[in-house]
Amino acid sequence: MFDLKDQSRHGWTKADSYKSRDRQSRALVQGGLDLITLAQPRGGLVSVPALLARNAREFGNAPAFREKEYGIWQSWTWAEAAEEIRAIALGFLALGMEPGDHVAVIGRNRPSLYWTMVAAQMAGAVPVPLYQDAVADEMEYVLDNCGARFVICGDQEQVDKVIDAQETVQHIEHVIYVDKRGMRKYDHSHLNALADISAEGRAAHSRLEDELDRRIAALDYDSTAVMLYTSGTTGRPKGVVLSNRNVVETARNSSEFDHLGPNEEILAYLPMAWVGDFIFSVGQQMWCGFCVNCPESAETMMTDLREIGPTYYFAPPRIFETQLTNVMIRMEDSGRFKKKLFDYYMAHARKVGSDILDGKPVSFVDRLQYKMGDLFIYGPLKNTLGLSRVRIGYTAGEAIGPELFDFYRSLGINLKQLYGQTEATVFITQQPDGEVRSDTVGVPSPGVEVKIDDSGEVFYRSPGTFVEYYNNPTSTAGTKDAEGWVATGDAGFIEKSSGHLRIIDRAKDVGKMADGRMFAPKFVENKLKFFPNILEAVVFGNGRDMCTAFINIDLTAVGNWAERNNIAYASYQELAGHPQVLDTIQQHISEVNNSIAQDEMLSGCQVHRFIVLHKELDADDGEMTRTRKVRRNVVEEKYSDLLDALYAGESSIYTETEVTYEDGRKGSISATLELRDAAIQSGTTRMAAE
Amino acid sequence: MNVMSPDSYVTADGRTIGGTLMEMKNITLRFGGVVAIKDISFDIREGEIRAIIGPNGAGKSSMLNVISGFYVPSDGDVWFDGAIRPKMRPYQVARQGIARTFQNIALFEGMSVLDNIMTGRLTKMKSNMLSQAIWWGKAQKEETEHREKVENIIDFLEIQTIRKTPVGNLPYGLKKRVELARALAAEPRLLLLDEPMAGMNVEEKEDMSRFILDVNDEFGTTIALIEHDMGVVMDLSDRVVVMDYGRKIGDGTPDEVRNDQKVIDAYLGVSHD
Structure with a gap:
C-alpha cells in the first residue's frame, strides 16, 4: 500500500501539477485507516530515534519529508530519511560528538535540519534549535547560554552570524552548514558541509556502527530530547529542557486526541525554534509517521501551501487574518456578479456553516443551499487559500477575533483553538471537535490537570511538564513547585457550564x-x-x-x-x-x-x-x-x-x-x-x- | 575546459584569474564621419571582472556592442579564445559563449519569469521546431534538462517567489535580476552587463553587486561590465578600462585608475586643493 513513490526526484513535468499527488494521497487516506492502530503505544518507543526506526520498518516506502527545491517537490521516504539521518549521526560521532553535548540548529525549515536534530539525539547529544532571524546579540546570548560545541547552520548568512559570535562565545568547536553557496572561500579548519559529514559517516560506518547503536540504546524516557528557548517576553530567553517522556507522551496524547494518522500532510513553516514546530514536525510526525513538507522559502509559503494542501495545519491568528484581508481586498476588486454571489453565499455560510461543521441539526433546505455554496464559493475559496484538505486546523498564541474565527469555520474548515506553552510541551488545553468557540481555549488536553489559584492564575501538571530551565534552578523553582504544578503566568477561569478554560490576560499584566x-x-x-x-x-x-x-x-x-x-x-x-x-x-x-x-x-x-x-x-x-x-x-x-x-x-x-x-x-x-x-x-x- | 596559461594568478580573495579570454586589438569604430571608438586595445582575462567606465558618450556601450558582435569594428581585430573572430552575426557570437544584459531592460513582458529565462537556453536547444511544438520525444527530455539548469539559476538568484509571475508585473530591480538570470541560462564564458545598476536604489544595488560577485565566484564566469556608479565599479572589478571621447585614457586595477591623474582630470573631476 505504501510503495507509492512520490513524484520522482528529478522528474520535471511541463506543468508541475500537484493534482495527481492529491489523488494518490486520497487513496492513501482511505486505505490507511487500519494503520492508525499501529500507532498504539508499544514497548521500546521511548525516544525519537526509536520512533524513527519503527517508521522506517513499518512505513519504509511512504513519503516522510518533502521539500520544494528547484521548482519541484523533492521527497524522501522513511527508509531514505532513516538512512540519511544515520549517516549524519555517524558523521557526528566521527567529529567527536559526546553524549550531553549541545547542538545548536539555525536555519529555515528544511528536511536536512530536522535530520540533524534527530541525528544529534542518536549520538546522545541535545539539539537546540534557534530563531534564525535573531539579531546577532540575541543569538550570541543563546549560543553562550546553551554551551553548544556544535552549530548547524542553514546557509552562509547563519554561518556569518555564528563566526561573529565566536569572538565572544569560546566553546563552539564545529560549525556545519547545509547550503554550500558562497562558502568556498571560508577557512574550513572547523567548518564542514553537512554533505561531507554524512559522507564521512558512511565511510566510517564499520568503525562507528556499534558505538552509535550503543548510544541509541542508552536513550530512555528521562534523557533529554531537546532544549528550546522561550521567546523571552520579559527579560532574556530561558532554555527549556524537555525529556523524551515529554515529547513522546505529548505526541501520543495529542495525536490520539485528534485521530492523527500516518497519512496526514503538514507544512513546516513556523520557526524551528518554536516548541510547536518541534512537536508537530518532529514529535507527532515521528509518532504517527506522517509527511512533513518544507516550503521553498518563506516568501513562497502561500503557494507551497496550496500545492501541498495540508490535512493538519497550524497557524497563528495573524496568518489567518492576513489571508482573510487578502480575500476581502480581492473581492472588492471583483465584478459585481461575483461580488453578489460571494456576499450571498457567505451570508448563508455565517448562518449555518458552523452548525453543519459541529454536527448540529440544520434544515434540509439550508443544507442543500450550503452544498450549492460549497460548489460555487466555499470550495474554490478554500482551494485558493490552500485549505481544501484541512481536517484539523489549530490556532493559538493570541486571541482570535470571533468574526475571523467564524469566517473560517463557516467555510467548513475545522479550525480550533489550543492553549499551551513551551514549558508544557505545547498542550495545556485544546478544543474537541464539536465544542469549538472563539472565546475559550478548550478543555484540558489528555493527561493534563488544570487548576486555578486564588489570584486567578492558571496552573497545570502534565506528562509534558518540562524538566527544568537549563542552568537556572532559581527560575525553575519559581515556576514549577515540588508537586509538579507549573504556573502559566496567565489569568483565567474555567467556565462552569462547559468546562472550558477562558484566558483573560497575562497574570502580571492584570x-x-x-x-x-x-x-x-x-x-x-x-x-x-x-x-x-x-x-x-x-x-x-x-x-x-x-x-x-x-x-x-x-x-x-x-x-x-x-x-x-x-x-x-x-x-x-x-x-x-x-x-x-x-x-x-x-x-x-x-x-x-x-x-x-x-x-x-x-x-x-x-x-x-x-x-x-x-x-x-x-x-x-x-x-x-x-x-x-x-x-x-x-x-x-x-x-x-x-x-x-x-x-x-x-x-x-x-x-x-x-x-x-x-x-x-x-x-x-x-x-x-x-x-x-x-x-x-x-x-x-x-x-x-x- | 580552459587550459591554464602560465601567466594565471590567484587574487587576494582566492579566485584564480586565468589567461587572456578576449583581446581587443586596435579597435576603431566609425559611423560615417563620427568616430565612436578610436584605436583602443585591451584584454579580458579568464575569470576576472572587467569594468569599462567613462563619462556619457565616451563610447562604452559601443565597445560592448563590438564585443557582443552587434557592431563590426571598422579597423582592428577581436580575438576570442586565442583566435581572431571572423565577421559574425550576433547569434553566432552568442553560440560562442557570450551573453549579455541590456541597459534598457529587454525582456518579454507578457511571458513569465520562468519562460523568459528558458529563452536563454535557446542556443543550447537541439530538437527541431516540430517536436518542440507538439512537445514529444526528444523535446520533452530536453526541456526537462533545460528546466533543471534554469531552476538552478532561479535558486541561485533567489527569485523562486516570482517564478510564474509575468515579467511586466515586476518592479524594476527584479526585472534586472531576471535579465541577469536569462543571460546566465546561456551558461556564458563571457557575460556582458550593460549598466546593471542603472536606476536602482541602494538596497537593489547591494543585492545586484552580491549576485555579480557570486556568479563570478560560483560559476567562474568572466564578466565585463559598464557602470556609472564609481563606488560599485571600484568595489567589484579586478581591472578597469577608462574611456573618454572614444579613446582609452586609463587601464589597470581600481587603485591604479583612481590615482591616475589623466583619469581624475577627465572623469572624476579635477580636485581643487
Missing part, C-alpha cells in the same frame, strides 16, 4: 487602576485588534486614572482603503498620521468602548485617549518578541514621551525614534503626532454593578 477598578490590557487590545485596520494595540492604565492606547495600523488594509478613496501617501508614517485614518481609528475605539462598557468587571478599561504610532512595532527594535508578542515594558519605556503627552492631555507632540534596520544598522525617524480623545460610555453600568 492590574488595578487608580480608583481600584480591574485593568486587563490584553482584553482591550484583542478587541481592538479584531478590526482589520488595527494591526497592533498597546493599552496602558495600570495605576492610572484612565486608559490610553498606542495603535499600529495595518498597512495592507488601510493602504487598500486609501487607494480606493484616492488618498495619496508616501510612507507608512504619512498614512498613519492621515486625519481620515485617525477618524476611522477613533470610531473603532468608540465601538470597543461600547462593548467594554457592557462588561461589569472591566468597564473601567475604556480607552480615553489614543495615539497612532508613526512606526510599526518590530522585533528588530526589541519592541516585540520573535513570536511577535508585544514587550509591554519596552514599549512603555521607549515611547514614554508619547505616553506622558497622552496623560498630560496635549493634542500634538514631536518625537524622534531610533530604528534598527534588518542588517543591524541604526537610523532614526521623527514625526509630529496627533493625540486624540475617544468617545466614552458613561459609567452607569459600573455604578449599577457596584
Whole structure:
C-alpha cells in the first residue's frame, strides 16, 4: 500500500501539477485507516530515534519529508530519511560528538535540519534549535547560554552570524552548514558541509556502527530530547529542557486526541525554534509517521501551501487574518456578479456553516443551499487559500477575533483553538471537535490537570511538564513547585457550564487602576485588534486614572482603503498620521468602548485617549518578541514621551525614534503626532454593578 | 575546459584569474564621419571582472556592442579564445559563449519569469521546431534538462517567489535580476552587463553587486561590465578600462585608475586643493 513513490526526484513535468499527488494521497487516506492502530503505544518507543526506526520498518516506502527545491517537490521516504539521518549521526560521532553535548540548529525549515536534530539525539547529544532571524546579540546570548560545541547552520548568512559570535562565545568547536553557496572561500579548519559529514559517516560506518547503536540504546524516557528557548517576553530567553517522556507522551496524547494518522500532510513553516514546530514536525510526525513538507522559502509559503494542501495545519491568528484581508481586498476588486454571489453565499455560510461543521441539526433546505455554496464559493475559496484538505486546523498564541474565527469555520474548515506553552510541551488545553468557540481555549488536553489559584492564575501538571530551565534552578523553582504544578503566568477561569478554560490576560499584566477598578490590557487590545485596520494595540492604565492606547495600523488594509478613496501617501508614517485614518481609528475605539462598557468587571478599561504610532512595532527594535508578542515594558519605556503627552492631555507632540534596520544598522525617524480623545460610555453600568 | 596559461594568478580573495579570454586589438569604430571608438586595445582575462567606465558618450556601450558582435569594428581585430573572430552575426557570437544584459531592460513582458529565462537556453536547444511544438520525444527530455539548469539559476538568484509571475508585473530591480538570470541560462564564458545598476536604489544595488560577485565566484564566469556608479565599479572589478571621447585614457586595477591623474582630470573631476 505504501510503495507509492512520490513524484520522482528529478522528474520535471511541463506543468508541475500537484493534482495527481492529491489523488494518490486520497487513496492513501482511505486505505490507511487500519494503520492508525499501529500507532498504539508499544514497548521500546521511548525516544525519537526509536520512533524513527519503527517508521522506517513499518512505513519504509511512504513519503516522510518533502521539500520544494528547484521548482519541484523533492521527497524522501522513511527508509531514505532513516538512512540519511544515520549517516549524519555517524558523521557526528566521527567529529567527536559526546553524549550531553549541545547542538545548536539555525536555519529555515528544511528536511536536512530536522535530520540533524534527530541525528544529534542518536549520538546522545541535545539539539537546540534557534530563531534564525535573531539579531546577532540575541543569538550570541543563546549560543553562550546553551554551551553548544556544535552549530548547524542553514546557509552562509547563519554561518556569518555564528563566526561573529565566536569572538565572544569560546566553546563552539564545529560549525556545519547545509547550503554550500558562497562558502568556498571560508577557512574550513572547523567548518564542514553537512554533505561531507554524512559522507564521512558512511565511510566510517564499520568503525562507528556499534558505538552509535550503543548510544541509541542508552536513550530512555528521562534523557533529554531537546532544549528550546522561550521567546523571552520579559527579560532574556530561558532554555527549556524537555525529556523524551515529554515529547513522546505529548505526541501520543495529542495525536490520539485528534485521530492523527500516518497519512496526514503538514507544512513546516513556523520557526524551528518554536516548541510547536518541534512537536508537530518532529514529535507527532515521528509518532504517527506522517509527511512533513518544507516550503521553498518563506516568501513562497502561500503557494507551497496550496500545492501541498495540508490535512493538519497550524497557524497563528495573524496568518489567518492576513489571508482573510487578502480575500476581502480581492473581492472588492471583483465584478459585481461575483461580488453578489460571494456576499450571498457567505451570508448563508455565517448562518449555518458552523452548525453543519459541529454536527448540529440544520434544515434540509439550508443544507442543500450550503452544498450549492460549497460548489460555487466555499470550495474554490478554500482551494485558493490552500485549505481544501484541512481536517484539523489549530490556532493559538493570541486571541482570535470571533468574526475571523467564524469566517473560517463557516467555510467548513475545522479550525480550533489550543492553549499551551513551551514549558508544557505545547498542550495545556485544546478544543474537541464539536465544542469549538472563539472565546475559550478548550478543555484540558489528555493527561493534563488544570487548576486555578486564588489570584486567578492558571496552573497545570502534565506528562509534558518540562524538566527544568537549563542552568537556572532559581527560575525553575519559581515556576514549577515540588508537586509538579507549573504556573502559566496567565489569568483565567474555567467556565462552569462547559468546562472550558477562558484566558483573560497575562497574570502580571492584570492590574488595578487608580480608583481600584480591574485593568486587563490584553482584553482591550484583542478587541481592538479584531478590526482589520488595527494591526497592533498597546493599552496602558495600570495605576492610572484612565486608559490610553498606542495603535499600529495595518498597512495592507488601510493602504487598500486609501487607494480606493484616492488618498495619496508616501510612507507608512504619512498614512498613519492621515486625519481620515485617525477618524476611522477613533470610531473603532468608540465601538470597543461600547462593548467594554457592557462588561461589569472591566468597564473601567475604556480607552480615553489614543495615539497612532508613526512606526510599526518590530522585533528588530526589541519592541516585540520573535513570536511577535508585544514587550509591554519596552514599549512603555521607549515611547514614554508619547505616553506622558497622552496623560498630560496635549493634542500634538514631536518625537524622534531610533530604528534598527534588518542588517543591524541604526537610523532614526521623527514625526509630529496627533493625540486624540475617544468617545466614552458613561459609567452607569459600573455604578449599577457596584 | 580552459587550459591554464602560465601567466594565471590567484587574487587576494582566492579566485584564480586565468589567461587572456578576449583581446581587443586596435579597435576603431566609425559611423560615417563620427568616430565612436578610436584605436583602443585591451584584454579580458579568464575569470576576472572587467569594468569599462567613462563619462556619457565616451563610447562604452559601443565597445560592448563590438564585443557582443552587434557592431563590426571598422579597423582592428577581436580575438576570442586565442583566435581572431571572423565577421559574425550576433547569434553566432552568442553560440560562442557570450551573453549579455541590456541597459534598457529587454525582456518579454507578457511571458513569465520562468519562460523568459528558458529563452536563454535557446542556443543550447537541439530538437527541431516540430517536436518542440507538439512537445514529444526528444523535446520533452530536453526541456526537462533545460528546466533543471534554469531552476538552478532561479535558486541561485533567489527569485523562486516570482517564478510564474509575468515579467511586466515586476518592479524594476527584479526585472534586472531576471535579465541577469536569462543571460546566465546561456551558461556564458563571457557575460556582458550593460549598466546593471542603472536606476536602482541602494538596497537593489547591494543585492545586484552580491549576485555579480557570486556568479563570478560560483560559476567562474568572466564578466565585463559598464557602470556609472564609481563606488560599485571600484568595489567589484579586478581591472578597469577608462574611456573618454572614444579613446582609452586609463587601464589597470581600481587603485591604479583612481590615482591616475589623466583619469581624475577627465572623469572624476579635477580636485581643487
